[in-house]
Amino acid sequence: MSERVLTLTAMSSGYDNTAVVRDINLHVDRGEVVALLGPNGAGKTTTLGTISGIVKLMEGSVEVMGHAVPKLRKAHQVAQWGVAHVPEKRGLFFQLTVDENLKLAPGLTGPTDKAYDLFPALKPLKGQLAGTMSGGEQQMLALGRGLLSDPSLLMVDEMSLGLAPVIYEKLMPMVRQVADETNAGVLLVEQHTDLALAQSDRAYVLSHGDLVLEGSAADLLRDRHLIDAAYMGVEELDSDEEIDCPHCGKTVSTSATHCAFCDLALPENGA
Numbered sequence: 001m002s003e004r005v006l007t008l009t010a011m012s013s014g015y016d017n018t019a020v021v022r023d024i025n026l027h028v029d030r031g032e033v034v035a036l037l038g039p040n041g042a043g044k045t046t047t048l049g050t051i052s053g054i055v056k057l058m059e060g061s062v063e064v065m066g067h068a069v070p071k072l073r074k075a076h077q078v079a080q081w082g083v084a085h086v087p088e089k090r091g092l093f094f095q096l097t098v099d100e101n102l103k104l105a106p107g108l109t110g111p112t113d114k115a116y117d118l119f120p121a122l123k124p125l126k127g128q129l130a131g132t133m134s135g136g137e138q139q140m141l142a143l144g145r146g147l148l149s150d151p152s153l154l155m156v157d158e159m160s161l162g163l164a165p166v167i168y169e170k171l172m173p174m175v176r177q178v179a180d181e182t183n184a185g186v187l188l189v190e191q192h193t194d195l196a197l198a199q200s201d202r203a204y205v206l207s208h209g210d211l212v213l214e215g216s217a218a219d220l221l222r223d224r225h226l227i228d229a230a231y232m233g234v235e236e237l238d239s240d241e242e243i244d245c246p247h248c249g250k251t252v253s254t255s256a257t258h259c260a261f262c263d264l265a266l267p268e269n270g271a
């Protein structure tokens with residue numbers, strides 16, 4: 001049986017005592033690439049932050065490698081349990097060189113060679129300041145640094161952010177390669193849905209803080225319209241019931257929390 005590296009059970013979390021993601025059930029096994037998709041503001045970054053102990057866990061549980069992530073933010077502890085988090089803005093020290101950035105990798109105990117083996121393009125840049133690298137090179141450095149600690153779970157937030165398609169189309173398969181070669185589980189947050197699904201085994205779709213869709217990447221690629229509907233704020237895609245939005249008058253599903261047309265909140269249960 002495959003080993004589970006991450007389990008979220010009925011997880012809610014957010015900021016200033018207000019939950020922005022609610023009742024999330026999600027898991028990642030070793031060697032799997034799992035995409036976490038959803039429109040801007042859906043709660044993807046918040047979910048990753050909660051897993052790595054940066055954002056406050058409010059309800060439910062987060063388990064990584066069999067350890068329960070504490071409600072009090074303990075990012076250092078979670079990193080020690082084998083979680084590497086490559087954040088949206090890559091988290092590099094721009095005034096330090098490539099090699100210095102690698103030496104500061106959380107949980108690093110040995111040499112930095114492995115990052116250069118994984119990303120040979122970094123080798124000639126060893127002494128270059130991270131702040132002077134191209135976006136694609138910075139992303140490779142961020143990934144390489146994340147992988148130095150031999151993580152059981154690698155989380156990558158918006159790898160393609162700010163990069164030209166020609167660059168992120170080359171980087172994205174590297175995530176698959178990491179899962180295949182190191183047997184780490186990967187949780188991949190990405191705006192480029194098709195590209196992410198092409199490298200993933202399974203995917204979850206978040207909308208307005210709720211998980212509205214999940215399935216195998218192959219099924220979701222085939223039923224692409226389900227993802228489009230989820231991005232428009234439809235919560236239960238198999239529901240046929242409809243109401244008129246009280247704000248704009250357009251017809252929407254009773255199960256949506258927000259109108260797909262004007263984005264204003266809908267009354268609960270279509271009441």
Ligand SMILES: Nc1ncnc2c1ncn2[C@@H]1O[C@H](COP(=O)(O)OP(=O)(O)OP(=O)(O)O)[C@@H](O)[C@H]1O
Nearest residue numbers: 015016020038039040041042043044045046047088
């Ligand atoms: N530090 C914070 N304090 C308060 N609210 C926040 C904070 N960070 C995010 N939020 C809010 O939480 C919600 C979810 O944001 P989050 O960044 O998780 O979304 P996302 O799915 O990652 O979006 P994007 O695709 O734009 O990166 C948004 O409404 C956002 O405004």
Ligand SMILES: [Mg+2]
Nearest residue numbers: 044045046088
């Ligand atoms: Mg985000």
